[in-house]
Structures are given as structure tokens and as C-alpha cells.
Amino acid sequence: MFLEAPFVAYQCHCAGTSIAPAGGRPKQRAREHDDDDAGDTDHDETLQPPPSVPAQALALHPIESLLFCAECKELRCSDCVAEEISCYYCPNCMFEVPSASVKAERARHGAVAQRLCCGRNCFSCPLCTSVLSVVAGSSADGQDVGAAGSGSSIPGLGAMSSGSSIYYLSCPTCRWDSQDSGIRFDRPTGLAAQLAKIDVDTPQMLEFEHLREHYDKIARMFRQPAGAGSALGSLGSSPFLSTSSFAASVLLEPSLRLSRNKPDKKVTPYEPIAKGPSREIDQVAEAMAVPLEDLTTLEQRLRQADGMVPLKISDLRPQRVALRTKRGKRCLACEHIIVKPEPKASSIRFSVKMVAFDRVPRIRIGPDLPPSPLVVGDPFTVTLRVVNPSSNRVVVALDYQPPDPATCSVVFSQRIVDLAPVVDSWDIQEAPTATPNIPDDDDNINPDETPAASPSVALLPESITPALVGANETFVLATVTPTAAHAPIQLPIRMICTMYKKASANSSPSSSKPSAEEGSEAQEPEPHEKPIGSISFWAVVGLGTSGATPFVLDLTTAVPDDIEYAASDAADAADTAMLIDEDVRDADIQSNQQATGTDAPVS
């Protein structure tokens, strides 16, 4: 999956490990209270993340498309779930086709994978695939009566006024109508049945009937008491099986001959009644005779579901609208239901819906986006928001592991974030968000930067006012310095999330104060608050692709002033290596604002 530059993608576990059979996984994992230290690798085996850093972009998914299995406590992509159909419906008339009639349809057409279509009045245009509407016209002179505009899509509107009328299908988009193909209807309802009746006379239908009679005769000839005829009987009566059933019946003939080689019963070879152009050269000649604008396109021919290959547009027939399904999803590993939609066509409710979007914490980039050309050696700060969508309190440890050939060096403002449960989205405006969850200090990374209780607010870009920060989200500032030229700058971060029991009403999210002690995060909650589970997964934050080094630019082109500045800035950054001092950061934030914030807020 290709993802555009600033993205956050998540790795489904199926990419790292093969899915274990049901029940094959250890149920209890990560019960430790003190798994706050991101660098501590002792717990990694119990958390069983995919072992390697997620590198292949194919395995990465946006959070929206991932599901979450609560039983396995893992993310699931669409490849590691089994789907089961919960209902069939017509996408046009939203009519739910009962599964009994779907089964009957299947049985009628044998085992051939036939497209299931709406059996009511839904047809699509053979030229442009838009939905056809039924219009009424008078039968006398073929002049349209009620077909004025697309507004008259109500069937039978014209029939009210004129006594005897005919109906036909008309395309409101390309103005094709079924009279072009000589298809008219007597009644405006039950068109599918009427069309089937019209189709009786088509060469395909006649040929099929003829073929059927022929082999019926042969089958009767060789019929054993038990069931030679059953092979043919299963072919059913549909003419639209032409390829496979015809092949089956052709195969039938020599086998019959072989098995019962009786001299008195002679099998006559099949004589087709259709006298169409048989040779390809004739077909070419016929096609050449047709004016170009009357020829069908390849797509139009392929869309004809009944196996006809019409050369001329006038031979095209309206197509029935194929049914659509609603499908539930089941985890392949534990076979629990992850998604179960309500079996109503137009309903968007689910009786079970375990999507990752509202179950697991996620990272968002912004509002300050990374600069679009990433300059090697030029540090920039990007704001990562860690959001907790669940109703549990979650402590997330962000475990950054540089990819093997390191493309950048990163300093995070904090690595462990404590996220309050989500508040009702309707109350965001009204409820004053107590105290915003300002970034806590993480001492093992930036020990020098912790002078006061809430210093990080000062570090936040101006565009983020504390009022805009929900209690269930936290900012993490990542200062990234690209080190490799022409390389995608991606930050693989393992998110180790420990969930705590649903917060009671009186414990406000701000009650847990950030403490400077390392490893005290997990002891903060009240004694009764125990972790109820832990999940870990990889997230990859893609910031873009680094350009050439400024030095290379220097050789080839005239160096603009700002690039020179960037180079000197980069030299500064290289000196301070991992510890970025306040000045550089402030300068960086300011330059960042100058770059991104084009228009200042108007008060």
C-alpha cells in the first residue's frame, strides 16, 4: 500500500508472525505493573510483538482499515479475518434478497458461479453502466409520451394519461434506451421476468434449447435405471451457462460412447441451428462493415453478463444489477466475531464492531506538519498527537527503534504518555477540559529540560492552545534530523499500551500528576486500579523523503540564503548530537512557524 508523505501507518501482526491456530496463544501476557520503561527489553518476549522492525511498506495499513480482536488483543487487517455473508441486497433498490431465494437461484443455476442479480426492476445501462429508469411511451407511433427528462423516473407516470402504452428502459446519462435494441415492455413492473420472456427468442436461447434437446435424446438413449440422466438434469434450464455447461455436455458425448459401446444406439453429432459467421475472417468482415460509432467497445462487450459478444451497439442488452452483500468478519486465529453488521440493507449499525480506530491509541501528525523538502542535517520538529479513543485510561510507551540503516536521528520530548479516557464528543465544546494533558517529562531522554512542573507547554507551537488539547490526547514533540540523503524518513515506533480499568466519575483525568521519578508512571494510579490488559504494535510515522545534502546543492546550484543557514544550523545540531539545547529548538520552532503558519491569527 502506497502512503503519501506525512502518514502514520500501523502494522498488522500477520505481517510479522504467522497466525496461530485457535487457542494456540498464551492468554496471559504483560501483567507487569512496571512496564513503563520503554528501553527495557526484558518484557518484550511476553508482549510478543513482531520481532523485526517493520520495514516493508506493504504490511502497513492506515488505522481506519484495521480491526482489533479483543480476544487476541491484536490488530487485524483484512487479510487475517474470515468473512461471512450476513445478507444479500440490491445496491439500487436496497431490497434485501432473502438467503433462501439466493440459495434457490444458486441451485437453479447449478454449481456454476453465476452473478446473482436483482430480480426486480433494476437494470444498468449497457453503454455507460448508470442505472436505467423505466419510462412510458405510446405504442402507436413509437413517440415518447412520458419520457420528458429524468424527472419522470416514476414508472407508470405516462401510462396514467395514455390508454395503451409501452414501457422501455432509458438511460438518463447517455440517452440510450432499450428501444434501440428493440426491447419494450407491456407493464412497468416485473421487468426481469418480462425480459426473460423476450430473451426466449434470442439465438443463444434457441441454440441452448436445441442443444438440450439433443443431449436429452442421447441421455434417454443411454439411460440406466439409476441415473445417467442426472448428469444432464443438473445443467438446469438457464441458457446463460454457455461456456462451462456446454463444455460439460461436449465432454459427456465421448464418455457415453466409450462406456456403453453398443452398435445399435448410434450417437448423431450435434448440428447447430445457428448459422452465424463461424470463421473469424467473416467476423472481421462483419465488423468492418459496421460504422465505427456503432461498434461496441471491449468494456461494453465484457459487461454483457450472458456471454454474448455483440458487435453493434444495437445488439447490447440492458444488464441486471448485481447483488451486493454485507459481510461479517471473524478472527482467523481465535474465530471470534470481530465485525457483525445488522442484516438490514440500509442500516449502518453493527451488533459487533471491533475496529482499531476506537479501540487502540493512535498517533496523529500535526497540526505542525513536517517541512516538505527535508534537508539532510537540518533538524525539524514535528508534533505527534497520541490519542486515546477508548473509554479506558491507557499508558502508552513509545519505543522508537531506528531502522537498520539509520536515516535520521530523533529526539522525543517524552516517551511515556498517560492518556485519560475519551470524553463524549458532544461535550467537547461545553466541558472545560480540566487541565490539558500536557506532555510529561521523560528524564531518561532529556534530563536537562525539566526545570519546572509544566515546561513543555512553552515548547508547544503557538498554534496549539491548551484549550484545544483534549484530556485523552497528549503531544509528543519529535525533533528529527535527517542524516541520509534521498531516503524515506520514517520513524518506526512500537506502541506498548497498558490499559487501566474504566475511570470512575470522581477521578478526574488531571488527578495523576506528572512526576519526575523515572518509572513511577505505573504506580500513580490508585491501588485498586489494576491494568486490565496490554497490547503492543508497531506504528510507522512517515515524514517524507529527504532531499540531497546541502553540500551537493552547493556544488550544483547557487545556494539560497536560507539553505546556507540550514547548513550552519545543521552543524550546530551535529555538535550537540542527541541533546538539543533550548536555543536550537526555539529557533527551529520559530522557523517552523514561519514556514507553516502563513497567515497569523486575526483577533
Place this chain on the structure above:
Amino acid sequence: MEAAVVRYHRPDYIETDTGNKVCRKSAIFGSQNIVLGGKTIIQNNVVVRGDLRRAGAGHAVAIAIGKFCNLCPGVIVRPPYKTYKGVFSDHVLIEEGSIVEAASIGSYVHIGKDCIIGRFVMIKDCVRILDGAVVPPNTVIPPFSIVGGNLATVVGEWTDAAQEVMEDVTTRFYNQGFVG
């Protein structure tokens, strides 16, 4: 990922009691025939044709828009026909330059840039319409579809989390992304 914060010039916008933000530089015709559900944003250069309705006394609703909808700059909204009204449900995002004449649009619908939604189109809930799609008249788009192309067809199935995603996008834009 994160839509950039849109900063608007506050005097240019009218904020109603129910939290609708309507730009003065938009063209709202027949405002007595338009219903806004609250917390809906109508940005600059949007055209809403509430005046296209059957002539006569009394007022009939021509266009009804629900909660947390966002009409981006340059969107044109017309009712599908004289006697019909166009109904938008909640959490509908219509991006720049789209022309909408739909009969009904369900909740959690995302219409991309420069789309044309034909007359009497019925868009059900949780539908994503890709940029530049031209939806022919009378089309019904079932839930959880991704629709695209000139002469739009269903090109895929949208995620099961569509409702959560659209709720998040629209409410976040109203509360945090659109500041003046």
C-alpha cells in the same frame, strides 16, 4: 493525516445560536427555505440555492443540512428539483468545488474535490466519493461504498470504521481545526 488548521477571519463569519458558522462571502439564496442543523460550517464562495423551489406563498424547505457538516469553499448546493428538497444528514464533508444536486445524503458521507453529484442521487450513510467523481442522476449509492470515476461506479468498499472516522474528522474540524 491531520488536516491543517484553517484560520478564518472572524468578522467574515456569522455564528448562529446553534453554532453554525456561515461565511458572509457565501451566496445563500432563499435563506428562509434552508435549514441548518447546528455546528455546520459554510465557508466562503459556497452557493446554496434555497430559492429554487416552486413559486407561491408559504415557505417550504428546499435544502436541509444536518449537524457537523462542512461545505468547503466553492461548493454549490441545489435542490434536485422544484418540488423536492435536498436533505443532508449529519457529519457530511463536501470538499472544494463540488456541485451537489442530490435528493438525499446520509450521515458520515465524504464527498471529495470537484465532484458532480447529479439530480436525485441518493447517497446512503458511510459513503466516500473520490475526487472528481461524476455521479449520474438517479443513482443510489449503498452504504460503505467508495465511488469514483467520471461516470462514477462503486470502486471499493469503505472501512467498517467509516462512522467513527467521519465523526472524528468533522467534530475535530469544527472544534479544533477551524479557528478564528
